[in-house]
Amino acid sequence: MSVRSLCLAILTFGDATGYEIRKESTEGRFSYFDDASYGSIYPALARLEADGKVTVREEQQHGKPARKVYSITEAGRDEFLASLCEPQAPDTFKSPFLLIAMYASDLGPDVIRRALDRRKQQILAELGKMQEFGYDDPRTGERWINEYGIACMKLTLAYLEEHGDDLINIAKGADKAAPVAAE
Template structure:
């Protein structure tokens, strides 16, 4: 999926500003699908508008600058459905935690253990957010399926981490200093 398709997916369900689209891509429902920056969203929206797939209107706000709100057109709805028919691209998974784990052998064991426990807590909180999404919203069956898929992936990751974390801690040094790295 590309940024254009994600913009269409958001607008398929409701009108939105570029800022709202970015927020949904960072912390909202679309944050699991594709990474999208303002630098990619606004050019995508401009191209979608030029292609007649979305249109925009300016809404005035009291005491604030006006905002540009985008809506999907009938052609945009058809283009979005067409994009869903295309082959899926490769999944991209980036993890600062895995970079840390890869070099755990360079770090003190207590730091590795601390980071593992922090990451486990992060996973627990992320799973809770997904559970809360289902409980708080009236999710349709597709949304529920996607959320449950995410929960299942996190559950497997958490199980692996809990059952193998001692092995990673053992790979770490008993003591480490920045001096060791410099040598």
């Protein structure tokens, strides 16, 4: 998904500032789809405005500079929906934890135990966030994707619980040569 499409997707839920788009893409309901930095959001919004896909208005704020609020146009909505009909790119998954696991035999069991515990805590925190989401309309795809995400997180957690000792055992071979790791 391009940053352009991500901006349009977020704007289908209502008007937003660039800051709000960034927050929604990093912490909100759109944080599971793609990453977008301020350095990519604002140029995308400028191009979308120039192309007639969004409009922008300035809202005055007391004691602060005016803020720009973006709204999607019908042409923007049409472009966004058309982009969803194109073949999607493969999902990407990046995990610093998996890099640690890859080198378990070089790190020792204490490092691996801590990494497993941190990863489990991260998953539990993410599950908590996902389980807090509410839905105005339970028939939407948003509910389905949240339930899909919860299922994936629960499966990951179960795998770590059931097979974490296997990784610790791999690391035990490195116990004597393990480097001192910083917390």
